[in-house]
Amino acid sequence: MPQSPATSRRGLLFGTAAVSAGALLTACTSNEPDKQEPATNNAPADDKPGKPVTIGFAGPQADHGWLNAINENAKARAKKYSEVTLEITEGSNDTAAQIGQVQTLINKKVDVLVILPADGKAMTQIGLQAMKAGIPVVNLDRVFASPQAYRCWIGGDNYGMGLNAGDYIGRQLKDKPNAKVIELAGMDNLELTKQRTQGFDDALKNYPNIQKVARQAAEFTVESGQAKMAQLLQAQKQFDALWNHDDDQGVGALRAIAQAGRKDFLMVGGAGAKSAMDAIKADDGVLKATVLYPPTMAASAIDLARALGQGKGVGGMAELEIPASITLYSAVVTKENVDEYLPTGFS
DSSP: OOOOGGGSSSSEEEEESSOOOOOHHHOOOOTTOOOOOOOOOOOBOSSSSOOEEEEEEEEEOOOSSHHHHHHHHHHHHHHHHHEEEEEEEEOOOHHHHHHHHHHHHHHHTOOOEEEESSSSTHHHHHHHHHHHHTOEEEESSSSSSSGGGOOEEEOOHHHHHHHHHHHHHHHTTTSSSSSEEEEEEOOSSSSSHHHHHHHHHHTTTTTTTTEEEEEEOOSSSSSHHHHHHHHHHHHEEEEEEEEEEHHHHHHHHHHHHHHHHHOOSEEEEEOBBBBEEEEEETOOOSSSEEEOTTTTTHHHHHHHHHHHHHHHOOOOOOSOOOEEEEOOOOOOTTHHHHHHHHGGGGG
């Protein structure tokens, strides 16, 4: 699953799934003053073919629905532009293997790199190497340890996910005395999980009538979601709401809920899977909302890379450069707005 820094909330906030090439991109300058990026005439980036750009894309292994959607979003966006050539790696969760893949892209002298590192800290040196070689890096979601290793970071807001999930649940239960909530988290060894829990807890502080009575950490898989949810249901005979950090593990959680015959609470998911949105639209079960962590960020990263390679400007912003950091917004998808977000749902 995605991993973004505590500092990822700095910078500009963009609408979550609707970020487009025309709304995102401007001319650019390097982090290092001795590196000169392409000259710009400050013309807005648009869909018209421009200077040919080869973009190298390196991500982790697509062993999760969200990660697969990252790859698909990147490939689909690149195909939109006739002048863009996408050099995409196979993807690996092994840091050494991914470093080798990025090294190959550097040796091919691609114009721009988009990297979603398997491990941001461990991959920092290869980002630095690319930048020193004059290849701008768009760091996607999992952040490098040094801002010198990338020209622009774009990613999701894990703290904001928890905050918005907690606020949604709080508003649903604000008039219920002694309300109880439980949390099905992701992997506790990941910083993103801590951020999501912290945001959730901070939101609940605004609702003194609500108490979090239980929490279990799963592993972002269907099997772990089912097992951990079964344990929570066994231990908690009565509660009013559940926040599940991840829609993939939520598939298993919903199985456990169905097996237990429980319908006495509301559930909020996380990330924005199509299966979750379909369930929200049907409105015939406990799942009432999901908080987005949009994989469309990969499409936006391609837009950023294209602009970097072409030295174009951005419509809608006064600055001559693209931002150093772009944090996407974690929208809450409910029955009322699900049709708007369904096209962004991932399998």
